Amino acid sequence: MKIHLTFCPLPAVISRKREITGGSQMKKIEMPTLEELQEMAAVDIRTVDRSTLVELDDVEIHEELPQAERIADYIKQIKNPYCYKSHGVVVKISFAGKCSLEESLSRCISM
Numbered sequence: 001m002k003i004h005l006t007f008c009p010l011p012a013v014i015s016r017k018r019e020i021t022g023g024s025q026m027k028k029i030e031m032p033t034l035e036e037l038q039e040m041a042a043v044d045i046r047t048v049d050r051s052t053l054v055e056l057d058d059v060e061i062h063e064e065l066p067q068a069e070r071i072a073d074y075i076k077q078i079k080n081p082y083c084y085k086s087h088g089v090v091v092k093i094s095f096a097g098k099c100s101l102e103e104s105l106s107r108c109i110s111m
Contacts, residue, residue: 031072031102040080045092054078056086061109071105081105 032040059077062070078084083092097104 032075037082041082041094043080043083043092045083045090048083048090050085050090053080053083053085053090055088056084056091067106067110068102070109071102074105074109 054077056078059074062073065073075081081093083090085091
């Protein structure tokens with residue numbers, strides 16, 4: 001299944017690397033730190049190297065995975081949840097709110 005995300009309210013606080021383990025298809029995935037998320041969010045779409053961005057159409061949501069693993073897998077595939085390409089167009093997303101990245105992505109991915 002492929003999904004197009006257009007908006008999700010975002011990251012509050014991830015203070016250190018988080019590891020998600022479990023499931024037969026995913027062993028261990030590290031979640032980004034707050035500092036890494038801030039770096040990703042600070043990307044300027046006017047100067048970003050387009051070749052480093054992932055095409056959203058190439059990202060697959062693995063519905064068979066538990067929600068936490070699905071989120072980690074999405075972040076692993078998209079590389080930067082704040083800046084990516086959609087049909088060749090560079091997209092920059094900004095988040096607002098008090099929920100965490102995991103909570104925001106949960107709402108989007110579980111639709």
